[in-house]
Amino acid sequence: MNAEVKGSGPEEETSSEGRWEPRIIAFLCNWCSYAGADLAGISRLQYPPNIRVVRVPCSSRVSPYFIIKSLQRGWDGVLVSGCHPGDCHYISGNLVARRRFAVLKDMLEYIGVEPGRVNFSWVSAAEGDKFSKVVREVVNRVRALGPAERLVKVG
Amino acid sequence: MGGNEEKIREVAGRLLRDGEVNLIIGHERGTLPLRSSPCFVTDPEDLDRLIWDPTCDINLAKYLHGRDERVGILAKGCDARSIVVCASEGQVEMDRVVILGLPCHGVINRKNIESEIAGREILEAIVTDEIITLKGEGFEEVLPTETFLDDSCMSCRHRTPPVYDVLIGEPLPEASEDDGYAEVNELESKSAEERWDHFVDEISNCIRCYSCRDVCPMCYCKECFVDETMPAWFGKTNEITDTMIYHVVRAIHLTGRCVDCGACSRACPMHINLRALTKKAEKIARDRFNFEAGISLEDTPVLGTFKQDDSEEFII
Numbered sequence: 001m002n003a004e005v006k007g008s009g010p011e012e013e014t015s016s017e018g019r020w021e022p023r024i025i026a027f028l029c030n031w032c033s034y035a036g037a038d039l040a041g042i043s044r045l046q047y048p049p050n051i052r053v054v055r056v057p058c059s060s061r062v063s064p065y066f067i068i069k070s071l072q073r074g075w076d077g078v079l080v081s082g083c084h085p086g087d088c089h090y091i092s093g094n095l096v097a098r099r100r101f102a103v104l105k106d107m108l109e110y111i112g113v114e115p116g117r118v119n120f121s122w123v124s125a126a127e128g129d130k131f132s133k134v135v136r137e138v139v140n141r142v143r144a145l146g147p148a149e150r151l152v153k154v155g
Numbered sequence: 156m157g158g159n160e161e162k163i164r165e166v167a168g169r170l171l172r173d174g175e176v177n178l179i180i181g182h183e184r185g186t187l188p189l190r191s192s193p194c195f196v197t198d199p200e201d202l203d204r205l206i207w208d209p210t211c212d213i214n215l216a217k218y219l220h221g222r223d224e225r226v227g228i229l230a231k232g233c234d235a236r237s238i239v240v241c242a243s244e245g246q247v248e249m250d251r252v253v254i255l256g257l258p259c260h261g262v263i264n265r266k267n268i269e270s271e272i273a274g275r276e277i278l279e280a281i282v283t284d285e286i287i288t289l290k291g292e293g294f295e296e297v298l299p300t301e302t303f304l305d306d307s308c309m310s311c312r313h314r315t316p317p318v319y320d321v322l323i324g325e326p327l328p329e330a331s332e333d334d335g336y337a338e339v340n341e342l343e344s345k346s347a348e349e350r351w352d353h354f355v356d357e358i359s360n361c362i363r364c365y366s367c368r369d370v371c372p373m374c375y376c377k378e379c380f381v382d383e384t385m386p387a388w389f390g391k392t393n394e395i396t397d398t399m400i401y402h403v404v405r406a407i408h409l410t411g412r413c414v415d416c417g418a419c420s421r422a423c424p425m426h427i428n429l430r431a432l433t434k435k436a437e438k439i440a441r442d443r444f445n446f447e448a449g450i451s452l453e454d455t456p457v458l459g460t461f462k463q464d465d466s467e468e469f470i471i
Contacts, residue, residue, distance in 0.1 A: 112351025
């Protein structure tokens with residue numbers, strides 16, 4: 001069997017005025033950022049509806065393959081969010097992930113993927129407000145860049 | 156370089172006869188001019204196959220993987236550093252390896268020589284540290300070796316192996332002031348769009364023969380991420396994003412591990428300048444983590460560890 005991971009490429013999205021809307025995939029750590037997103041919801045905080053959330057057990061669960069594959073499948077932006085350094089549920093997962101993300105981001109930007117396509121943040125379970133701000137920031141960055149083209153596989 | 160062959164054979168012979176090692180890995184004359192092959196000697200009678208000149212461009216650390224005999228290995232600076240990286244990753248047991256360190260003036264880049272003589276067929280080549288003598292149908296050319304050294308050798312800062320058991324020859328001064336980052340720096344100064352166009356142009360030549368991976372001593376995964384089928388992460392096609400991802404992920408995997416031996420670039424049949432990517436990987440390790448691969452056996456792999464105060468300026 002040789003099933004290439006197709007994953008789900010994002011659906012085309014347009015606003016009610018017919019304007020292009022960025023589609024962003026967000027990998028959120030179960031212990032911090034996912035709960036932070038929950039808190040944002042419970043607190044009725046507003047943030048743009050452009051993100052689709054994938055819950056992961058830890059930011060270090062996010063392999064560079066997830067991020068690169070997301071870009072290849074046509075997501076306009078990626079957000080990975082985990083616990084603040086020192087707060088990792090698994091003690092040091094986010095610290096290992098931090099190095100990995102630094103290398104990935106440097107390398108992707110070096111080959112010409114625009115800065116702002118791939119984003120990382122630390123959001124704790126108590127930071128519903130920060131979560132909404134992070135999402136707004138990421139959506140603004142990706143909106144400014146426009147639809148992703150580089151590294152997107154056509155067909 | 157030249158002139159040390161006798162000494163190499165003598166030391167290797169002693170190791171074999173004393174039973175300190177069961178196998179010597181070195182270089183021998185290739186079947187084509189300007190080429191060398193890896194050479195595996197178990198019988199002291201065969202020692203005169205071993206050679207040492209600027210055609211010995213193969214990174215022999217590749218051949219240490221998966222061996223359980225005791226091995227004596229000839230190692231240039233870059234080979235020795237590769238062995239150190241493999242050892243620090245638990246792939247090579249140093250108790251079973253005797254490194255015969257070879258101070259190295261650099262190896263030749265065959266492709267540059269071939270383009271210099273513009274398509275004429277080389278039938279015979281003699282390479283010394285100073286000159287390359289080429290003979291073919293109706294021509295004879297003499298080229299200065301220095302001009303045709305590999306790019307990675309031009310900016311080499313470890314001409315003497317940093318780790319060895321026996322050093323054959325005199326240690327060389329670390330001559331190069333050049334850090335070899337000129338090309339990376341130039342690319343970095345361009346816009347993202349220009350860089351993308353540059354890499355699309357370069358990488359679209361890739362035919363995915365995987366020579367770069369196959370010569371690399373750091374590429375020892377039993378199953379490479381591009382060969383995986385369950386799940387098949389990335390496509391195996393020549394489509395540009397698939398090839399680009401192969402090269403970028405390989406560069407990411409080499410961060411803090413690549414010793415810039417240049418073997419991948421030399422092996423590439425499509426003349427892709429792979430060092431533009433591997434040098435960047437090296438530079439990230441240096442700039443972000445203050446790390447140079449393969450210098451000490453005490454080092455831990457840069458992506459297998461962390462510091463509390465690693466830079467995180469990129470995190471929102």
